[in-house]
Amino acid sequence: EVQLVQSGAEVKKPGESLKISCQGYGYTFANSWIAWLRQMPGKGLEWMGMIYPGDSDVRYSPSFEGQVTISADKSINTAYLQWSSLTASDTAIYYCVRPVSPSSAYDAYFDPWGQGTVVTVSS
Amino acid sequence: QSALTQPPSVSGAPGQRVTVSCTGSSSNIGAGFAVHWYQRLPGKAPKLLIFGNNNRPSGVPDRFSGSKSGSSASLAITGLRAEDETEYFCQSYDSSLSGWVFGTGTTVTVL
Numbered sequence: 275e276v277q278l279v280q281s282g283a284e285v286k287k288p289g290e291s292l293k294i295s296c297q298g299y300g301y302t303f304a305n306s307w308i309a310w311l312r313q314m315p316g317k318g319l320e321w322m323g324m325i326y327p328g329d330s331d332v333r334y335s336p337s338f339e340g341q342v343t344i345s346a347d348k349s350i351n352t353a354y355l356q357w358s359s360l361t362a363s364d365t366a367i368y369y370c371v372r373p374v375s376p377s378s379a380y381d382a383y384f385d386p387w388g389q390g391t392v393v394t395v396s397s
Numbered sequence: 398q399s400a401l402t403q404p405p406s407v408s409g410a411p412g413q414r415v416t417v418s419c420t421g422s423s424s425n426i427g428a429g430f431a432v433h434w435y436q437r438l439p440g441k442a443p444k445l446l447i448f449g450n451n452n453r454p455s456g457v458p459d460r461f462s463g464s465k466s467g468s469s470a471s472l473a474i475t476g477l478r479a480e481d482e483t484e485y486f487c488q489s490y491d492s493s494l495s496g497w498v499f500g501t502g503t504t505v506t507v508l
Binding site for chain 2: 311317318319320321335337369376378381383384385387
C-alpha cells in the first residue's frame with residue numbers, strides 16, 4: 275500500500291525553528307514529487323511547494339518562497355518542511371501529498387495524503 | 398482566501414441525491430484545468446474521490462460522480478448514505494497563482 279506517514283504534532287514558541295517530516299512507503303520515493311499543503315484554522319488548503327527527491331529539485335508557491343524550506347533525503351524516503359523562525363501565523367495543519375499527473379503536470383491530483391502534522395505556535 | 402468557492406453545507410435524506418458545487422474562474426476551472434474531489438472523514442487524511450473531472454479511483458462507489466462546465470464543477474452523490482456525512486472539497490490548478498488551489502470545503506449532512 276502506498277502511504278505517507280508524517281511526524282507528530284508540535285507545540286513551539288515564536289522565534290523557534292522546526293522541521294517536520296513525511297516518510298513514503300510502498301513506492302519508489304525518489305521517482306515521485308512530494309508536495310506540502312497548509313491548512314490554517316478555519317481556512318482552506320494552500321499549496322506551499324514541492325520537491326522531487328530524486329534530484330532535490332524544489333518548486334515553491336510564490337506565497338511561501340523564502341518563508342519555508344523544503345528538502346528530502348531519498349536514502350530514507352523522507353521529505354521535510356522546515357522553518358527557521360516560527361510565528362503565530364504558522365499555526366496550522368500541514369499535509370504532505372504525492373502529486374499524480376496522468377497527463378499534464380498542471381492537472382495533477384494528490385494521492386495519497388499524509389495524516390497531517392498539527393503545528394501550534396504560541397507564547 | 399481560496400480560489401475555488403463551495404457552499405459551506407448541503408444536506409439530504411438517506412437515498413436522495415445531493416450535489417456540491419465548486420465555482421472557479423477563468424484562471425483555473427474556466428481555463429480548462431482538471432477538477433479533482435476529495436473526501437475528508439473526521440480524524441482521517443483526505444481521500445481522493447474523483448480525479449480528472451469525472452473519474453473514480455478503484456474502490457470508490459459509483460454513487461459518486463463528477464462533472465464540469467465552464468468555470469464550475471460539481472460532485473454528485475446519489476443514494477445518500479449515513480457514512481457519506483463528512484466534508485468534501487475540490488482542487489484544480491490556477492495559472493495566475495502559479496499553483497494548485499483548493500475549494501473552501503462543503504459539509505454534507507444526512508438528515
